[in-house]
Amino acid sequence: MQKPLLKLCGNRSYEDFLLTSQSPADYLGFIFAKGKRQVQPQEVKEWIGRHIPFSQKIVGVFVNPTNEEIAEVLNAVPLDVIQLHGNESIERVEELTAAFDSCFWKALHHQADTVSKMSAYAPFVDGYIIDTLIKGEWGGTGETFDWMSVPSYKKMAQKLNKICFIAGGIDADNVSNLLDLHPAGVDLSSGIEQNEKKDSAKLQLLIERMNKHVSIS
Numbered sequence: 001m002q003k004p005l006l007k008l009c010g011n012r013s014y015e016d017f018l019l020t021s022q023s024p025a026d027y028l029g030f031i032f033a034k035g036k037r038q039v040q041p042q043e044v045k046e047w048i049g050r051h052i053p054f055s056q057k058i059v060g061v062f063v064n065p066t067n068e069e070i071a072e073v074l075n076a077v078p079l080d081v082i083q084l085h086g087n088e089s090i091e092r093v094e095e096l097t098a099a100f101d102s103c104f105w106k107a108l109h110h111q112a113d114t115v116s117k118m119s120a121y122a123p124f125v126d127g128y129i130i131d132t133l134i135k136g137e138w139g140g141t142g143e144t145f146d147w148m149s150v151p152s153y154k155k156m157a158q159k160l161n162k163i164c165f166i167a168g169g170i171d172a173d174n175v176s177n178l179l180d181l182h183p184a185g186v187d188l189s190s191g192i193e194q195n196e197k198k199d200s201a202k203l204q205l206l207i208e209r210m211n212k213h214v215s216i217s
């Protein structure tokens, strides 16, 4: 089985970054939107500049950002990917992709029309994050959605030649069930946290279970 890409998101301290950057993750995410995991561009600049070698790509997560907000982050942090996790319209995403020469991922919340939205955003984005829809929240909820839909998300992303991550409530206990559906990417934040910090035991268990699943399937 092809190993799924792994994104560890919501790093909110140097200690979080140290832990996740020494893991086999492919992407590390930082939340620049308001909320409990929000980080400031200057602190992320300082953490990633501390000469600890790391191989992961850096993802900046935004919710309905202004151009100025993105520019401020890009001035400090060399983002590899801009993740739009709000309800940015197709027109707004088009504007942002014209303004910034970056890779863009659109987060779409799981609902009846999500597959058709993937198609509608396709001309302007490089990939998708499919996350759980929770009223009053944008993301980082720790809640799963009905994974019966994962194959249809995967199929549409393949048709569009885009990367597609599954997010929302993934942890060491349920990751094997998700991997049975062969997602291209897995994105998680809450599932490796304890007391609002990334937790080394939870992360290690997640990696062990992911590795075990890949080697037996």
Ligand SMILES: O=C(O)c1ccccc1N[C@@H]1O[C@H](COP(=O)(O)O)[C@@H](O)[C@H]1O
Binding pocket: 009, 010, 029, 031, 033, 035, 036, 037, 038, 061, 063, 085, 129, 131, 138, 139, 140, 141, 142, 143, 167, 168, 169, 170, 187, 188, 189, 190, 191
């Ligand atoms: O993590 C947050 O606080 C957050 C805030 C605003 C938008 C997105 C956010 N996180 C995204 O949510 C999923 C992971 O969620 P979970 O905690 O594993 O359920 C991931 O895409 C994060 O980028």
